[in-house]
Every structure is written in structure tokens, then in C-alpha cells.
Amino acid sequence: MLGGMPASPSDYRDALGAPGAAAPVCASVIGRFPIAMHSLATLLYVREIDGSYAIAGAVSASLLVGTALGTVVQGRLLDRLGPSRLLLLLVAVYAVAVGGFVACIEARAALPVILLVGLLTGLVTPAIEGSSRALWSDLVPVGRTREAAYTYEAISLETFFILGPALAALLAVSTPWPGTALLVAAAAEIIGTTWFALTRAVRRRSARIRAARASGTLSRDAGLLGVIRRPGLRTVALAALGFGLVAGTAEVGVLAATAFAGSPAMGGILLSAWSVVSVLAGVLYGLRPRPRSLGLRLPVLLGAFGLLVTAMGLVSPIGSLVLLAVVMMAAGALITPQVTAHSLGVERTAPADSATEAFNWVVTAAVLGVSAGQAISGVMIDRFGPAGYAAGGVLGMLLAVVLWTRRETMAGTAERTPARSAS
Template sequence: MPAALSDYRAALGTPGAAAPVCASVLGRFPIAMHSLATLLYVREVHGSYAVAGAVSAALLIGTAVGTVVQGRVLDRLGPTRPMLVLVAVYLLCVTGLVLSIEYRAALPLTVAVAVVTGLATPAFEGSSRALWSDLTPPGPRREAAYTYEAISLEIFFIMGPALAAVLVVATPWPGTALVVAATAEIVGTTWFALTAAVRRRSARIRAERADGSLPVEAGLLGVFRRPGLRTVALASLGFGLVAGTAEVGVIAATAFAGSPAAGGVLLSLWSVVSVLTGVLYGMRPWPRPLHLRLPVLLAGFAVLVTAMGLVSPLGSLVLLAVVMMVAGALITPQVTAHSLGVEQTAPAGSATEAFNWMVMAAVLGVSVGQALSGVMIDLVGPGGYATGGALGLLVAGLLWLRRGSVADTEPRVVAAGSRA
């Protein structure tokens, strides 16, 4: 049964949800600020994009790895105590990063500190999504909660980098954006970890671990050994790849058209369209079976981003905007589908780790997509980012071939009397 507007109100109004929701707004706001704030800070101090890119990439790599490791720890010990420890470690690490940048430490040292800082950055996204399994029952209300998570992340991914750029330019010290992001991370994570709902979840997990009823996924890959979860992660990787190429491509296309400032405007509108259509799509999702929804949505998104790339050399911002807004309508539905896929393919006891695998896959996809887009634009012009859309179609094809691994898990979550 699809989610209605009343389900969104019910999910956000669930007793105990208000505090963690507010804390997550503060704690997740810096999710897209960290890397850009670090890149701009290093560029201002060292005067080199190459050095800045190396430090920013090191931070992203550390964050991607740390996200999965932390997820496993949080699933075994509960979120409260580990998150408070992480906050303390992160405070020390980010202080060291600021000092190494400010005093122009040797590049290998700064890169090493950036990696450690990324490892220690609290893995907020997985914990926030996993908490909804405690707060809401399976069905439309929980699907509405996951849609809210996708919408909020989309907003933060747009607003975060914009704020970082403004703070670097508008304040007398280029490290302001990084300090603001770190402060929000520290305060938001501490608040979230100490909320009643999160402490109850932690107590439950500790009790289950003590009596041996907590399921544990063994091995280096942990819950990622499950075929269905790997398929969902592939969908998240493909989404990040296509979205990353589009973000860079739009900036290049608007510059080619003679209106570089329009790039930020179009990306902001893209986010608005994604949010609005995400709510509407949640009321009537299509395709209904999740194993079909994953490849179909990614394929549609990839085709539209490819079309964006093909029209970019024409220099028409109106045509680009029209195609781009249609593509934006498929962003939030995909992120919501990834959350539903995690719930469907991973055991409840490994929800945080599983969600964090999705975050890591998306981050890696965006990183590869942005790099690929830059290379192809340099080689063939503003339409070069269509390559990312073409690769997204290949990933969608792989998802179609692997759809059975998700379909096999569907009967236990669909409504009684129906079968995908």
C-alpha cells in the first residue's frame, strides 16, 4: 500500500520521533559540506587545486570506509555509547586537520590526518534511517519515513555545499566553513545519541547481545555478503555515478551557454523538483515490486541525464532545464527505494551497517561520476557528461540481471494476499 500525506504526518509525529528528527537535521546538514569546505580551505591556504583535491579525496575515502565500519559497531553495541566516543575522537581529529592545513604541514601528513578524520566522522545517516524501524510499523508509514529521509538528504546535499562556498568567500578566515560543519556534526550527533528513542534502541541491542538473540553477520564483508543487499548497493552506486556526472555537467553546460551562475540555480531547482515529486511518487509508486523498481528508475534517470548531455552543446538553457527537471523527478524515488531495499534484504540486527553500505556506494559513485564527467568534458566539450548516463544504463542492465536476488526477499514484506 503506497504512502499518503497522512502517513508522513503520522511518521514525523510518532511519539519519540521529534527529538531525533531535529537532531538529525543539525547533524546531517554538514554531510555535503565537509569535503567541499576542506577543498576550498586547502586551496586558499596552499593556492593549489591539486593539493586541495588530494586532501579532500583522502577525507572522502576515510569517510566511506569509516561509514561501514561504524555501522557494524553501532549494530552490535547500540548507537549511544559508540557515537559519543566517536564525537570525542572526531573533535580531536578535525582539530588536527585544521591545524595541519593552517600551518601548511607536509602533504603526506595532512592527507593522513584527513583519512583519519574521515574514519572518525560519525556515520549519522545509517543510524537515523535504522531508527525508523523502531519508531514506525512496516508499511506505508515507514515508507513515508524513508521518503522523508531521502528528501532531507537531498536538501542537505544542495544547501551544504552552497553554505560552504558562501562561508569561505564571505568570512575573513577560509577555515570557517570547515569549523561550522564540524560543530554542527558534533552538536547534532551528541544530541541524537542522547535522545530517549536512541537510548532505548541502544538498551534493546545490548540486551539482545547479552542473551544471545542478536543476529551477527560474520566475516569481513558482514551483511554485505547477502546477494540482495549487494544488488541494492549496486543501484545506489549507479545512482551516485549518474548524479555525480550530471552535477559537474550542468555547471559546464551553463558556463558554455554564457551563464555560469545559472548552474547553481538549476541544481537548486533540481532539488526542489526532486522533493516535490518524491512525495507524490510515494503515494503511487511504480513499478510496485521493488526488484523491478530499482532497474527501471535507474534506467529512466540514466536516459534523461544522457539526454541532458546531448542537448548541452546546443547552448539552450531552457531546453536543458526542461530535460533536467524531468530527470530530477526520479532522484528521491530512487533514494527511497534504496532504503526500502535495505529493509527488505538485510536483517533488522544489521540495519545500520546495511544502510551505511548504501551511503558508501553512493559516495563512491558520486566521486567516480564527478571525476569521469570532468575528464570527458575536457575531451569532448560540455556534452561529455552524457557518458555518465550511458554507464548508468549499463548498471541498470546489471540490476535487471540481478533482480532475482531482491525478488527472493519480497514475500516477507509485501502485504498479505499479494505477491510481487
């Protein structure tokens, strides 16, 4: 994995069956599921209320930008204070904020007000993803089992990035109230994060972090930017940004393309199929990852993904859903391998005591990418029709070129803090 080592099915069983893993794993599935559902649910909700993809994209982007900023800040605090109490506090504030967000949309408040409330809601959305990944350092030993655990995190997170928007799209067209998808996402966030924060493993991790901080043995990356100062981690974050941008444009573009073809409900179905193909391809890819070098893998996978999403945009005006589905499934096969590579990149470039902060930077980059992709896609589709989202694929290919120039930053392995009770 880190060096191209494949994971076997037994490694996944050992990781998921580790003592104390069952409860946080199940809780994190619920809590992490809405990570990409929030944005599309908001976009479709506002689109139904206002009638403009551009305005809906702007509101969705405000939520995602807030989430991105909040994830970075929360990542550092979670590494320093422990996850249990902080996550419970965030859940309470988030419940109030999302209620206010829905009230503003329903009341058709002025756009600047909705954007501000969306930004604030994003800021306090609990960043459970980094905590879920970092917890594995307490649950399983270093080696193939932990690497399999990180791959599970990547595959499951990718499933949520694709299946969440698919569910949002299905709820938007199959329920009488367009805000149903956002309500479902908020409920999952609240229930899953609360359960996760109260599990024994998470409470023990919090106690260890507090003890390490009190004794002065908790290491940290100094400075305002913290761990993102590391060049290798910046490369991983850039790859995640490109991935999110391309995926975000594709999500909105597929919905527009199926509506253009006269079958709007097919958008959710295609996104669901995309998720299935992505997961299956990710498991197969994990058995023999290519390219072996992580520095090469990041640009190659992003470049190919961008190329295929560009092709999706170019075939959308034809109106053939079969042709769109074929190209889309080919693109979907490249999704989970990218997210897995991002997770392994965090393992390679960040110290163990900053694992939550480092992973949250990567999640933040992906969320910002999705935000930009959805906003760009909305504007381009309003102006040029369903082919407009091809622009996101082109931008992804350009970022792949930038990653290629930075491939040497992934050549070495960062000095990592040894696993300790505070990790």
C-alpha cells in the first residue's frame, strides 16, 4: 500500500474485526455518509425554490466553503483536545445552525443572508472524517492490517461521496418537499456523530490526548498553517482538490444531462450505479495498484478521470443515456483509486500526532473542489447547456499536469511520530 503492497481480504477482516472497532465503524458510517450529500441536497433544494442553477450553486458553495474552513480548524482542535467532547459540542451547534439554514431558504430570505447562514452552518458541521481515520492507530497495529483499515476508510468515504449525492437526487425527485434530502443528511450527521463520540474507543482516545497534552508529550506542527506546510501533504491536498472539482462538475452535469434527455430520475440512478462501479473497481485496484509510485499515481489517475468526465460532457448533448452511462462508468472506475491514494499520501507525509489535522486538510481540499465544481458546472450549464460541465474535466487535466511537476515531493517518507498512547 504505502509502497504499492496489495491488501488481501484477510487484512480487511482483521481490521474491521479488531477489538473495539465495531461501534465506531458503524457510527462513522452514519456520520460520514452525508459528507457530499449536504451540498447537492442544498443545490437541488434551492434550485426548486428559486429556479436558477447559478443561485443554487452559489448557496451550495457557501455551505461547502464553510465546511472546508471548519474542517481545517476542527482538525487541529481534535488532535489537541480529543474528539469526544468537541464533537458533541459541534453536534449541538450544528443542529441549531442547519435549522436556521432551512428556515432562511423556506422564507426566501435575501441571497446574502442565505449565503452567510450557509457559511456558518458549514463551519460547525462536525468533521468526523479525520477522527474516524485517525482512530485506527489506536485499534490496529502498524502494518498490512492498518493499511487495509486506511483503504477501507478511503473506499467507504468514496462510496459516501458518490452514493450520498445519488440519494439526494432521488429524494429530490421522489418526495413532495424539496428539502427532504437536506433534512435526511442533517439527521444522519447528528445521529452518527453523537454515537461515534460516545463510543468507548473514542472516549479513550480523548482521555489519552488530554493526558499527553498535560504531560507536554503531544507533538505538533507549529505555525498558523500547521501540518499543511509539508510539501508532500500539499501535493496530496492538490490532488484531492482536483478530484473534488471534477467529481462536483460531473454530479451536477449528469443531473442536467438526464433532464435534457427527458429522464430526470435517471440522474440519481446513474449516480448510484457510478458508486457501485467505483467501489468494485477500488477493491480490484487495491489488489494490484498502478502506477506503483504514489508520486506518479496521483497525476495519472486525476488526468484520466478529467479526460473521461470531459468526454461525458461532450456526449451529453446527444441525448443518449446509454452512451453517457458507458463513459460515466469508465470514469467511475477511477474514483476510489484516487481517494485511496489520497489516504495513503496522508500516511506517508504527515506525522502520526497530526493525523486528524492532515486528513482534514485533504478532505477540505476535496470539499472545496466539489464546491467549485458544482458552482462552475451550474454557471456553465445555465449558459451552454448540458455540455457545459466538460469544463470541469478540462480543469482536472490541467491540475494533473501540475501534480506531475510536483511528483518528487512524494518520493520520500516523512518522519512520523511513533504510535503512542496519545496518537
